[in-house]
Amino acid sequence: MPVVTLITDFGVGDPYVAMMKGRILSVDPGIKCIDITHDIEVGDIESASFLLLKSYKYFPEDSVHLAIVDPTVGGxxxxxxxxxxxxxxxxxxxxxxxxxxxxxxxxxxxxxxDPKTFEGRDIFAPVAAYLAIGKEVKHLGVRIYDPVKIELSKPRMIDSTLIGEIIYIDHFGNLISNINEDILPSSDIEIEIKGKKIEGLSRNYEEGKNKGLLALINGGFGLLEVALYKGNAALYTGCKKGEKIAIRRKDE
Amino acid sequence: MPVVTLITDFGVGDPYVAMMKGRILSVDPGIKCIDITHDIEVGDIESASFLLLKSYKYFPEDSVHLAIVDPTVGGxxxxxxxxxxxxxxxxxxxxxxxxxxxxxxxxxxxxxxDPKTFEGRDIFAPVAAYLAIGKEVKHLGVRIYDPVKIELSKPRMIDSTLIGEIIYIDHFGNLISNINEDILPSSDIEIEIKGKKIEGLSRNYEEGKNKGLLALINGGFGLLEVALYKGNAALYTGCKKGEKIAIRRKDE
Amino acid sequence: MPVVTLITDFGVGDPYVAMMKGRILSVDPGIKCIDITHDIEVGDIESASFLLLKSYKYFPEDSVHLAIVDPTVGGxxxxxxxxxxxxxxxxxxxxxxxxxxxxxxxxxxxxxxDPKTFEGRDIFAPVAAYLAIGKEVKHLGVRIYDPVKIELSKPRMIDSTLIGEIIYIDHFGNLISNINEDILPSSDIEIEIKGKKIEGLSRNYEEGKNKGLLALINGGFGLLEVALYKGNAALYTGCKKGEKIAIRRKDE
Structure with missing residues (x-):
């Protein structure tokens, strides 16, 4: 059964997402439409790109992922x-x-x-549906070699300090950085964010009980996050997206 | 595969929508339930009617559309x-x-x-499900000729000015009027809303760059809208639903 | 067609719910994922338990219900x-x-x-999927006899007054008590909440027109609720969850 996921900045109060699903089902009512989220901040291309990157691989092979954050639509x-x-x-x-x-x-x-075109519904949705049911790509488009690319921010090593930034704040107020687990030093580390220091990585939220802020690997994203046991680290620290986070080896 | 869409003012925090879907799937687990929206303002029958009118046609034929905004439920x-x-x-x-x-x-x-009846779940949902799987209408109801009708507001021509109103504001803050593309003059026009004037129609949002407010045809609804390039026209103008909008031919 | 419902405190802005659905569909793309709600207040185990109790029975037999409100996840x-x-x-x-x-x-x-584990996605979702497609329970777990149980609050009879409490407030501001229809006296009753008195039960919202607060059986939950005709009883009374509600027979 073919799967189409949808990630947009459309919200769910308007019928725009449903119109797209209607068009998809009109191509084949057997297609499964799964929402990733429609709550991307309006025009925030980077976040949509990041969330889709972290999500797509959990879906079955041959899934089609429709990502519409499109401030210059119609241009x-x-x-x-x-x-x-x-x-x-x-x-x-x-x-x-x-x-x-x-x-x-x-x-x-x-x-x-036609100025009445809503590209999400009239162009992207049917193409996603045709791809989902296995229509050959050559009938839907022509190969290009110069698509627009944006770079997600990457952490840097300055002297012996790893400097990353908070790139996402989730529903729980967890502060998620761009620091992948793989590049963390294996020795003891100290983490600093907005003037606050955290000693070492916790293995889970419970380990952070009575400890104030804790740092751990966010299982959803596989990235270093700063959290508060049964609390909201974003509210507690006042951190926003873009806040810098520093990691140092403790033996230095 | 039969499709049932749902549009309500129930929100998605309560289990009411899920109870309805459960009842639908209990009739036939093969039915596809697609949300149009559950964020209709409580009791706003007109908006639900308008959004469903603009959405239903994108779904496959024989789809069933369940619309529950029902302030006098149980009466x-x-x-x-x-x-x-x-x-x-x-x-x-x-x-x-x-x-x-x-x-x-x-x-x-x-x-x-029974006072414990929740009509959405106990009456409307099963009827929608039975219709979706092709049960004959004569087994589900009897023909009537006097259903309650409401009229959506229509634009009027006063002298040579077309006067409409804002009937919907979407997630992006676009101000959507009740003026259908088909009745717009084909010549150059000037649009006025809340004391602000807009010269001509843009073909897309990007054309409105550096222009302040722009007017264009909303692709989703096929209606004249007032928007702000990479901005929120509702916040910018302070317009609410019901705000008047005037269209004049520029050569007059 | 197997059904998996989901109830969590994850919200729908993050991709966590979609990751779980992706894992479920990777086990079998024919499984139907139905959201009960993801708007449970963070960590509110009681509410999730209550809402699932009131919802599950409307789904087809053999449905699998995935409930993840898990403040000590990973512990x-x-x-x-x-x-x-x-x-x-x-x-x-x-x-x-x-x-x-x-x-x-x-x-x-x-x-x-592995610290990168997201149990909702990596453990609970696949188990739900395997159960949904009929995998034998003995291959997925071992019987235990000491699961953690919490008690939902119950009404008490003090002298001849039935004392309950508001355990849920829905999207409409209806104040839903823990008093089941079955234990209400069949004679005339008087209801008191936050110093306000309500005479008798209404059969529907419309009966409460011009009456201020009304009491009736909430069809969705089968519980006594306090409501306001075309209004929001929670805003009107200022009641919150936990507010006491008293029921007395009027002939006493």
Missing amino acids: SRRAIFSQFQNHLFVGPDNGVLSPFLSRTYRINKNTDL | SRRAIFSQFQNHLFVGPDNGVLSPFLSRTYRINKNTDL | SRRAIFSQFQNHLFVGPDNGVLSPFLSRTYRINKNTDL
């Missing part, structure tokens, strides 16, 4: 789809699909769109 | 369903199904309901 | 599933599954979890 930017690790990705050519652009196609479409 | 108002353009509609007889009432049926139900 | 609490009235329940052993624990199993899992 001259291209509509694209791409193949990446046996998954398919569909969206505007504005960087939202950056992590997945190893093999990219421009969607065939009329260049002089 | 004497009838429960109905209707057939319209190869789609089916189910809901209370309070006007929420107004655009779809060419062929309407009163749902057969016990007139002395 | 030493067990992961369990249980069988109850031809439904299956999966979640942490912290009381969230209290009403369903007649036959309970501890999920087989590695006790030394």
Whole structure:
């Protein structure tokens, strides 16, 4: 049973998402539509790209992922789809699909769109549906080699301090950094954020009981996060996206 | 695979919507339940009616659309369903199904309901499910000819000015009017809303860059809207639903 | 077609719920995932338990219900599933599954979890999926007899007054008590909440027109509720969860 996931900044109060699902089901009512989220901040291409990167791999192979955060919709930017690790990705050519652009196609479409066109519903949704039911890519687009790419911020090593930043704050107020577990020193570490110091990594939230802020690996994202046991670290620290976080080896 | 869409003012924090879906799947677990939205303002029958009117046609034929905004639930108002353009509609007889009432049926139900009845779950959901799997309408209701209808507001021509109003504000703050693209003059126009003037229609949001407010056709609804490039026109103008909007030909 | 319902305190802005659904569909893309709600207040085990208790029975037999409100995730609490009235329940052993624990199993899992584990996605979701497609319980867990149970608050009879409390406030501001319809006196009653008195039960909201607060049986939950016709009783009274409510027979 083919799967199409959807990630947008449309919210769920308007019928825009449902219109897209209706178009998908009109191609084949057997397609499964799964929402990743529609609560991306309006126009926040980076966050949509980041969340999709962290989510797509849990879906079955051959799933199609529709990502629409598209502040210049209707303008001259291209509509694209791409193949990446046996998954398919569909969206505007504005960087939202950056992590997945190893093999990219421009969607065939009329260049002089009717002004009543809602591209999410009238172009992206049907293409996603056709890809989901196995229509050959050559009938839907032409290969391109210059899709727009954005870079997600990366941590840097300055002297012997690893400097990252908070790139996402989740529903629980966990402060999620761009520091991958793999690059953390294996020895004892000290973490500093907004003037507050945290000694070592906890293995779970419970270990942080009575400890104030704790640092651990966020299981959802596989990234270093700062959290508060049964609390909200974002409210507690006042940190926002972009806040710097420093990691030092304790033996130095 | 049969499709049932749902539009309500129930929100998604309570289990009411899930209870309805459970009842639908208990009739046939193969039915696909698609949310249009559950964020209709409590009791706002007009908005539910408007959003469903703009959405239903993107779903496959024979889809069933369940619309429950029902401030007098449990009272004497009838429960109905209707057939319209190869789609089916189910809901209370309070006007929420107004655009779809060419062929309407009163749902057969016990007139002395158990006070524990939740009509959305116990009456509307199973009827929607039975209609979705093709049960004959004559087994579910009896034809009626006097369903309650409400009229959505329509624009008027006063002298040579077309006067409409804002009937919906979406997640992006776009101000959506009741003026259909088809009735706009084809010549150059000037739009006025809350003392602000907009020259001509833009073809897309990007054309409105550096222009302040812009007017264009909302692709989702096919209606004239006022927007702000990468901004929120509702916040910028302070307009609310009901705000008047005037369109004049520029050559006059 | 197998059904898995999901109730969590994850919200829908993060991709955590979608990751779980992806894992479920990776076991079998034919499984139907239905959200009960993800808006449980963070860590509110009692509410999740209550809402699931009131919802599960509307789903088809053999449905699997995944309940994840798990403030001590990753710690030493067990992961369990249980069988109850031809439904299956999966979640942490912290009381969230209290009403369903007649036959309970501890999920087989590695006790030394990789810190990158997100149990909802990596343990609970696949177990729910395997149960949904009929995998034998003995391959997924071992029977236990001491699961953690919490008691939902119960009304008490003091002298001849029935004293309950508000245990849930819904989207409409209806104040839902823990008083089951079955234990209400059949004679005329008087209800008192926060110093306000209500005479008798209404049969529906409309009967409460021009009456101020009304009391009736909430159809969704089968419990006594206090409501305001076309209004919000929670805002009107200022009542919060935990507010006491008293019921007296009027002939006394």
